[in-house]
Amino acid sequence: MLYDSRATAGRDLSTSLGHLRDSNPLVLGLPRGGVPVAAEVARALQADLDVIIVRKLGVPWQPELAMGALGEDDVRVLNDDVVKQTGVTALAFATVEAAERRELRRRVRMLRGDRPRIPPSGRVVVIVDDGMATGATAAAACRVARAQHAARVVVAVPVSSTEAVARLEAEADEVVCPLVPSWLGGVGGAYRDFHQLTDREVTLALGLST
Known part of the structure; x- marks a missing residue:
């Protein structure tokens, strides 16, 4: 299975997240690659969209x-x-x-400037990336969300290694991933288009520039 792009991966991922629609979720994309995936998820769930910044x-x-x-x-x-x-x-x-x-x-x-983050306190937070190899970045994002008093933390990615899924199951309340191959050489291998996103592409996906 190959995703054409991050946007198509986000639309595919959304089909596995319908059970969250009525919980008023806050979708948080991991810059850079997770943001266009998160934008599609937020659109499908009619949810608020923001970023959670980790390195x-x-x-x-x-x-x-x-x-x-x-x-x-x-x-x-x-x-x-x-x-x-x-x-x-x-x-x-x-x-x-x-x-x-x-x-x-x-x-x-x-990505924030003078714009305050959307408070995750008391909300179902859906952390979205374009994929996980080790899961270290998503694990950091989970801890940031919990430090900000999220009521529930869900990690949603289009593709992941089995090791990363296991790691995130100990960090998140729920992990959603439709593609978990027995061996993952790299997240980019699951995409036809996996180009390095520019800052402008990220801000466009967030609706911050035109």
Whole structure:
């Protein structure tokens, strides 16, 4: 199974989320790739749309492999198995973390600016990404949502590894994923079009620019 694009993946994912429509959910996309998926989910559920900003801490020589993640409100999640297996030094880890903290602050300014976040307190929050390999980024997002007093946290992605689903089942109240292959070489392998989104594409999907 291949998704043509993130938008088509979002429409497909929405068919598995109909049970949430009457709960007045708040759909939170993970920038960048999760935002166009989330936009389609929010449209289908007639739900509020916002972002939840987190940054992957990638292994220096293999950035797509997450050794952890950072989130708003100083949330920090470690993938201890990856750190141990790769032998990343404390200095290398700190260098990556400092760079990602800067990027986190930049994205908060760009995607929020003076616009306040939609409060998740007391609401069903649906965290959406374009896929999960390790699940570290989504795990950070779950902890951010819980720190903001979400009543229920649902993670919804079009594709995931079995390991990431298992990890998120310990973080979220519900995990929804229609495609969980026995082996996932990378999230991009599930898409025909998996180009790197620009900041403008993200703000367009959020309805913040024209």
